[in-house]
Amino acid sequence: MSTTKNEVLLQADKLTRRFGGLVANQDISVTLERQMIHVLLGPNGAGKSTCINMLSGDLPPSEGRIHYLGKDITALTAAQRSQVGIGRSYQRTNIFPQFTVLENVRLAAQSRRQQPWSLFTKAMEQKWALEKARACIDEAGLGKRVDWVSGVLSHGEQRQLEIAMVLATDAQVLLLDEPLAGMGSEESASMVEVLKRLRQTRGILLVEHDMDAVFAVADMITVMVNGQLLECGPPAQIKASVAVQQAYLGTEDSFHV
Amino acid sequence: MNANASLIPKLVALAIVACVPLSGESFYIEIVGKVLVMAIFAMSLDLLVGFTGLVSFGHAAYFGIAAYAVAILSPEYEAASLWYVLPASVGLSALAAFVIGLFVLRTKGIYFIMVTLAFAQMAYFIFHDTPLGGGSDGKYLNNKPSASIFGWEPFDLTNEVHMFYFVLAVLVLVYLFLARVLQSPFGRVLVGIKSNEHRMQSLGYLTFRYKLGAFTLAGALGGLAGFLYAVLFGFVTPELLSWHESGNVLLMVILGGMGNLAGAIAGAFAFEAMREIFADITKYWQLLMGGVIVAVVLFLPGGLAGVPGRIKRALQGGEAK
Numbered sequence: 001m002s003t004t005k006n007e008v009l010l011q012a013d014k015l016t017r018r019f020g021g022l023v024a025n026q027d028i029s030v031t032l033e034r035q036m037i038h039v040l041l042g043p044n045g046a047g048k049s050t051c052i053n054m055l056s057g058d059l060p061p062s063e064g065r066i067h068y069l070g071k072d073i074t075a076l077t078a079a080q081r082s083q084v085g086i087g088r089s090y091q092r093t094n095i096f097p098q099f100t101v102l103e104n105v106r107l108a109a110q111s112r113r114q115q116p117w118s119l120f121t122k123a124m125e126q127k128w129a130l131e132k133a134r135a136c137i138d139e140a141g142l143g144k145r146v147d148w149v150s151g152v153l154s155h156g157e158q159r160q161l162e163i164a165m166v167l168a169t170d171a172q173v174l175l176l177d178e179p180l181a182g183m184g185s186e187e188s189a190s191m192v193e194v195l196k197r198l199r200q201t202r203g204i205l206l207v208e209h210d211m212d213a214v215f216a217v218a219d220m221i222t223v224m225v226n227g228q229l230l231e232c233g234p235p236a237q238i239k240a241s242v243a244v245q246q247a248y249l250g251t252e253d254s255f256h257v
Numbered sequence: 258m259n260a261n262a263s264l265i266p267k268l269v270a271l272a273i274v275a276c277v278p279l280s281g282e283s284f285y286i287e288i289v290g291k292v293l294v295m296a297i298f299a300m301s302l303d304l305l306v307g308f309t310g311l312v313s314f315g316h317a318a319y320f321g322i323a324a325y326a327v328a329i330l331s332p333e334y335e336a337a338s339l340w341y342v343l344p345a346s347v348g349l350s351a352l353a354a355f356v357i358g359l360f361v362l363r364t365k366g367i368y369f370i371m372v373t374l375a376f377a378q379m380a381y382f383i384f385h386d387t388p389l390g391g392g393s394d395g396k397y398l399n400n401k402p403s404a405s406i407f408g409w410e411p412f413d414l415t416n417e418v419h420m421f422y423f424v425l426a427v428l429v430l431v432y433l434f435l436a437r438v439l440q441s442p443f444g445r446v447l448v449g450i451k452s453n454e455h456r457m458q459s460l461g462y463l464t465f466r467y468k469l470g471a472f473t474l475a476g477a478l479g480g481l482a483g484f485l486y487a488v489l490f491g492f493v494t495p496e497l498l499s500w501h502e503s504g505n506v507l508l509m510v511i512l513g514g515m516g517n518l519a520g521a522i523a524g525a526f527a528f529e530a531m532r533e534i535f536a537d538i539t540k541y542w543q544l545l546m547g548g549v550i551v552a553v554v555l556f557l558p559g560g561l562a563g564v565p566g567r568i569k570r571a572l573q574g575g576e577a578k
Binding site for chain 2: 090118120
């Protein structure tokens with residue numbers, strides 16, 4: 001697996017998404033490089049989720065193209081994008097609540113080597129998938145909870161579980177929709193550490209509200225307002241931007257920079 | 258550990274059922290044989306409803322297609338070979354399920370229920386109204402298939418005891434087969450689809466293909482049950498494909514507890530037993546049956562399969578006090 005620094009993993013060009021007359025995203029371009037955390041920032045209704053849904057394949061764009069490692073993937077479904085190396089987590093926790101943590105992640109690992117015809121193999125005897133699952137659970141910092149039923153985990157742990165599942169699919173691009181939402185400060189801090197660790201070999205695109213966390217991890221920030229791209233640049237540039245401050249003033253109390 | 262603990266009651270139940278032919282009463286042998294057939298049918302539907310989350314309301318179609326296939330494929334004046342008509346009829350049901358699955362699996366929820374019903378009704382009218390099926394009177398299977406292999410006859414399906422054990426053996430094999438399949442990577446994907454299909458897709462699973470596989474497999478096993486039914490009774494009618502039958506088998510699965518193979522078998526036994534008992538009491542037996550189903554849904558959400566767990570928990574709760 002090549003891990004060239006600054007290799008462009010994901011490139012979105014002028015993505016536009018219309019819902020009837022409403023333009024949820026207009027001409028949004030985003031570039032994600034390896035070893036980089038790129039944060040999508042914006043007030044509620046800015047179109048961040050629409051954008052991440054177009055990148056993950058959950059929502060087809062009305063216009064624009066998406067390239068992954070130079071290949072046009074605009075027409076691929078969510079399942080096909082997962083197979084090429086784009087994994088995502090969801091804003092609302094999206095796991096298999098009745099399954100154990102291990103089984104959640106094992107299913108994710110199994111998706112890389114699907115053998116639907118081998119009806120007489122026991123899934124729990126596929127060592128490679130189990131080992132991979134355990135490694136990813138550790139990597140996401142959930143090692144203590146391997147055998148727990150995932151539905152009873154704390155909110156923060158479920159978010160970690162989601163990340164472990166994405167990791168188990170060998171994703172090179174992680175699209176994470178508000179991984180810190182609803183977390184306490186301690187959970188949030190440990191998640192930031194996880195994100196920093198994951199950045200070493202992958203590219204992460206993050207939708208996030210938590211300002212402290214955003215500036216703690218971001219290498220690049222894209223600010224969206226009303227479906228438009230307002231500004232894109234490194235954190236220092238965003239902090240200094242007058243346009244960004246104006247857009248936020250009075251609309252988002254949590255924006256303390 | 259748990260699997261071994263629940264193995265003993267299953268083996269006891271199997272032994273009791275296996276003793277039925279010792280009674281020598283044709284009535285009991287035939288009626289229990291029928292229940293065993295329905296139990297296979299219910300297990301095949303449970304693969305869809307209980308394990309994959311696909312509520313098919315047209316499963317009788319695959320039962321009926323294979324049942325008609327035996328009657329149609331068998332020559333009028335001599336016995337067909339079991340080793341030809343069995344795979345042929347099951348294969349036809351599987352083929353029908355595959356083709357119908359290509360269409361119905363594009364829908365979800367209530368639409369899936371209605372579209373499976375619509376296809377089953379189409380199948381019903383094909384056998385009811387075209388020369389193929391012999392109209393509303395149905396068709397006789399004059400000669401039960403012969404199990405002979407190059408002149409050697411391991412068993413004789415015209416013998417009611419042999420037929421009974423043949424059905425019982427098929428039931429055990431289907432149970433073991435499905436239990437194994439559910440532990441396979443394929444089976445785990447089905448259960449994942451039931452839990453959260455959208456998540457399975459974002460993990461890179463083309464869920465449509467897995468659902469089509471499950472639908473085809475369920476159709477084939479439903480066909481196996483239909484085949485046995487036709488051979489057991491020696492005649493088939495369009496009513497085998499009617500929506501009443503699709504509803505009955507769905508009720509068996511619900512009664513037994515969805516997502517539990519042994520539950521599906523128990524549900525089939527409970528359903529047929531209630532039908533016999535209530536029909537003895539009153540001609541309005543369906544009213545009583547309906548009441549029981551409502552009560553089970555309200556008070557026993559896990560169906561009959563959930564009862565042992567409830568008793569255990571009640572006992573443990575008692576000890577704690």
